[in-house]
Amino acid sequence: MTDVLARDLARARNPAVAARRAHRRRAAEARFRAASVAGTAVALLTLVVLLVALVGQGLDGLRATRVALDVAFDAATVDPDGTGDPAVIAKADFNALVKEALRARFPDVTTRQDRKRLNGLVSSGALYELRDMLLDDPGVIGTTQRVWLPASDDVDQFAKGHIDRAASEAERRVSDQEIAWLDALEADEALQTRFSRIFFTAGDSREPELAGIRGALVGSLLTMAVTAIIAFPLGVATAIYLEEFAPRNRWTDLIEVNINNLAAVPSIVFGLLGLAIFLNVVGLPRSAPLVGGLVLALMSLPVIIIAGRAALTAVPPSIREAARGVGASPLQVVAHHVLPLAMPGILTGTIIAMARALGETAPLLMIGMVAFVVDVPTGPMDAATVLPVQIYLWADSPERAFVGKTAAAIVVLLGFLITMNGVAVYLRRRFEVKW
Amino acid sequence: MVAITVPVAAPTAAGGVVKVAARGVDVFYGAKQALVAVDLDIAEHQVTALIGPSGCGKSTFLRCLNRMNDTIEGCRVTGSITLDGQDLYARTIDVVQVRSRVGMVFQKPNPFPKSVYDNVAYGPRIHGLARDRAELDAIVETSLKLASLWSEVKDRLGEPGTSLSGGQQQRLCIARAIAVSPEVILMDEPCSALDPIATAHIEELIDELKTNFTIAIVTHNMQQAARVSQYTAFFHLGRLVEFGDTAAVFTNPRETMTQDYITGRFG
DSSP: HHHHHHHHHHHHHHHHHHHHHHHHHHHHHHHHHHHHHHHHHHHHHHHHHHHHHHHHHHHHEEEEEEEEEEEEHHHHOTTTTHHHHHHHHHHHHOHHHHHHHHHHSSSTTSHHHHHHHHHHHBOOTHHHHHHHHHHGGGGGSSSSEEEEEEOOHHHHHHHHTTTTSSSSSGSSOHHHHHHHHHHHHHHHHHHEEEEEEEEOOOOSSSSSSGSSSHHHHHHHHHHHHHHHHHHHHHHHHHHHHHIIIIISSSSHHHHHHHHHHHHOHHHHHHHHHHIIIIIIIIIIOTTTTHHHHHHHHHHHHHHHHHHHHHHHHHHOOOHHHHHTTTTTTTHHHHIIIIIIHHHHHHHHHHHHHHHHHHHHHHHHHTOOOOSSSSSSOOOOTSSOHHHHHHHHHHHTOOOHHOOOOOOOOHHHHHHHHHHHHHHHHHHHHHHOOOO | OOOOOOOOOOGGGOOOOOEEEEEEEEEEETTTEEEEEEEHHHHTTTEEEEEEEETHHHHHHHHHHTTTGSSSSTTEEEEEEEETEEEETTTTTTTHHHHHEEEESSSSOOOSSSSHHHHHHHHHHTTOSSSSSSHHHHHHHHHHHHHTOOOHHOOTTBBBBBSOOOOHHHHHHHHHHTOOOSSSEEETTTTTTTTTTHHHHHHHHHHHHTSSSSEEEOSSSSSHHHHOOSSSEETTTTEEEEEEHHHHHSSSSSSSSHHHHTTTSOO
16 A cells, blocks of 8 residues: 555656656647647638638629710600600600610611620610610700610620630620620720629619619618517517516426527528418518518527526626615616626627528528519518528529629628627627626 | 523613514525524614524524515515514515615625716615705715715725725725615625725724614624624524623623634534
């Protein structure tokens, strides 16, 4: 017994053994540190690659090609009776004006097929720009103006260098004839690729050159607003009730278990719930941000409640006792002391839930928000879609020109997310109390 | 240690008025009984010390006096406790009202994470004790002066209460309790987290406060009980073992258990 003890003590106190042990420990720590640095470096590198790729492609999506044409605003076509009535002007055949201008620019194009191709250089959205121009200033009727009109998406891709001139004609979407026209326009300085506001002002479109993010952005904003307005107060109130006022009994236990389970329910199930209740029973309109917001609020509630309860529990009991000790009522204890101290934590939970809701598409599938919606919604009852759905729709489109739009939309979504997080961080700073 | 008789000395014998009277108080935490049939009178404008080993029920008893035990899950109080003859556990009583009449100072200083001023002003604000800012300022100043903290903090009323030293924080908590003009102040080991100098400060303060307030203090420190109190109650295992004039309890206790405890033989 004593021999064993003496042997162990001798071994433990042997400087050579201790040095070996120290060496092993230091080596293990160094390995761990190296692994951590390597992991962080890989993560950072991936992030940088992602952002550079997204921003690069996104900037490409923000630029659009335009063609300058001398458009003759022939009074006979636009306003034959000379009424000057906007209703009459709006119904005029602006397509004919565009075709006429193209024919005037390339008079040697005669065959029907070539004419059709020539007309295809300019986007089908050009006529709306001409219409808006005339409605703004009817004075141009009867004159000839040099107008920059949006080019079609193939021309746009060609001008941006995404279509290889050297490839054989059959393998590219722009024919040799079209390239010749474009070169002629370019020589006249009538072809230009520059930043375009369309991406931020237009709703979705089948034509990539006319498609914009505005509809989805407004839809996301409206949906998030509805979600926040419903989920935040309801979630915080529930957390406060369960944590501060509710008795501990079988019922509250049951409620607690259910809330915890709801937080883990796949989001599409909430979509089904929304379809069954908000659309079929209540009769709210399909595809509406109001319904989307309600569904996402239901989905966010459990997360907000759980985070809220955790934040409330973290407030030291001594603060509650102190407030009670000076005669604060239960409501005053919560409103004046516990809630302000728990606010930073509650906000963190809320923002996590909201960020998840912002990126959600599955529950919206069930209530018709995963849809091609052209008009920009003006209120929570209008048909709308949201940013992640828009990204999915564009990514799914065959036109090459949607690649840039998709990247730009992703950047917008990330920007939305960062803004939301920024607001949360700011609010948290404001509520944070130094001890 | 079994079959303890419960002696109730009437403090009124010393010429005082009974402020709080407890009769047959039993407290249960779930199935566990923490206090057994406690009869105790607390004299007005006197300091009553509650002493005894850990877990003997003295803090439990103290917390019964302003119904602080209500908030503990599974806690049940039977018997009667009266404040100026009014039953604190009557069905019609407003608990919040009770707590504004019977203030409390806790073991660990627990100022709100607000400014010194707001800490003291909080009670008067929620009870509407001040009609305007000037009155509130006056209440804060008086309370801080009564808690002998005014000279130290009068230039830093806007600083957070938590930035003060431990002893100052505890006096701030006392000022906070005083600010709502309670009739009784309960102190639950107010000096156990403080150094001897801060402790001496608080003890002096307690002595001054008894002219305006009735004080009940729980302490583990025998010398402290002897120094600050006029009456001493000795609790053991949930029972009141001995109660009487402090001088008598410390110099000539009736029970051997009290003798053993105050001389440090157990507990």
